[in-house]
Amino acid sequence: MSKTTEIAASQQAVTQQVGASAPVVKPSKPGITMDDLERLVSMDFIRATEAAALSAQKWMGKGDKEAGDYAACDAIRGLFDSVNMRGTVTIGEGIKDNAPGIFKGEKLGTWSDGSIKMAIALDPIDGTTLVGKGLPGAISVIAAATCNGTDDPMEVLADIPSFYMNKISVGPKVKQGPGRIALDRPVEDNLEIIALKLGKRVHDLTVVILDRPRHQKLIEQVRKTGAAIRLISDGDIAGAIAPALPGSGVDVYMGTGGSPEAVLAAAALKCLGGEIMAQMWPRDDAERQDLKKQGITDEQLAKIYTADDLAKGDKIIFAATGISDSAMLKGIRYESGHAQTCSVLMRAQYRTIRYVNTSHDMDLKTIRLRSSGESVAL
Numbered sequence: 001m002s003k004t005t006e007i008a009a010s011q012q013a014v015t016q017q018v019g020a021s022a023p024v025v026k027p028s029k030p031g032i033t034m035d036d037l038e039r040l041v042s043m044d045f046i047r048a049t050e051a052a053a054l055s056a057q058k059w060m061g062k063g064d065k066e067a068g069d070y071a072a073c074d075a076i077r078g079l080f081d082s083v084n085m086r087g088t089v090t091i092g093e094g095i096k097d098n099a100p101g102i103f104k105g106e107k108l109g110t111w112s113d114g115s116i117k118m119a120i121a122l123d124p125i126d127g128t129t130l131v132g133k134g135l136p137g138a139i140s141v142i143a144a145a146t147c148n149g150t151d152d153p154m155e156v157l158a159d160i161p162s163f164y165m166n167k168i169s170v171g172p173k174v175k176q177g178p179g180r181i182a183l184d185r186p187v188e189d190n191l192e193i194i195a196l197k198l199g200k201r202v203h204d205l206t207v208v209i210l211d212r213p214r215h216q217k218l219i220e221q222v223r224k225t226g227a228a229i230r231l232i233s234d235g236d237i238a239g240a241i242a243p244a245l246p247g248s249g250v251d252v253y254m255g256t257g258g259s260p261e262a263v264l265a266a267a268a269l270k271c272l273g274g275e276i277m278a279q280m281w282p283r284d285d286a287e288r289q290d291l292k293k294q295g296i297t298d299e300q301l302a303k304i305y306t307a308d309d310l311a312k313g314d315k316i317i318f319a320a321t322g323i324s325d326s327a328m329l330k331g332i333r334y335e336s337g338h339a340q341t342c343s344v345l346m347r348a349q350y351r352t353i354r355y356v357n358t359s360h361d362m363d364l365k366t367i368r369l370r371s372s373g374e375s376v377a378l
Contacts, residue, residue, distance in 0.1 A: 045319035061134025072124035077370035085109030091121035119153035143267035146315035172273035240265035244274030266310035271346030
């Protein structure tokens, strides 16, 4: 049995333990609202991404991305085992690249009576290859949306059936006002609109694109306009969020990337006031036919999804921690026996953005793991 298979089997085995013996806990005061409960659990999402990032960082540059991914997933599961929440994973990690992951439909949290009901989308490591190769750009990401009693978690954070989507994402200034960019417009037209809204010249724009052979034509079209391109090898989520982050130096994200990553980026962009437009992008006729067998119509394939389609409502939390340096967050640094982590916590309802810099004493730091059911030293 391969190491990857062993890891996946271990993950699936421990998944059955979720919430099995959790105590029944009800809100201590009748006046507590869903907004209060959301605020109470929001910091647990930062604790989860911190735990994942610290666990994954041990595998930086070791050439074993599956082991890093397993470590991050184990830490997230372990932390949420003690969080008073009824979480259903609507978008997990692991299916696209066959890595060990936290899977769609999995339950996270204690599932205690009276606890908050949430849809969860996550990528324990956005950039597993980057971790394996010791490269910049890797982050740990979790998004969650509060569900009302009748809400189906699978509909709150969209579960897009295609592997990839064609995307364009921008910041608040480009989203607002007259003149709209569109996926079906020529690249030069979109860049002219973006430049006008940002008060720049087209050749002063910076466009983020995933460095993939499928983007060769797009790269040529962008360069023809004179705009600069920042190619990224991985880290699709951070790349799509960057145009909405002040000081990122990025004006627009373009190209084809993962569908789950589009939803996670949409959650963050709603918190930041930005926008994403995305359309299912079947890789070939075989995938197109498979989607149609699943009931996906031509109209659905042609649909242009916005951030509101991908992440519904404003009861959305987005949390991320840097593993290695990216345009979004600094990576983990070790100084004098302490690990310094940089994280961001956003809430869409109030457009609150908190940057959390944490110092972890590595002589005392422990992380609870699902696989062992114990807190272990790093």
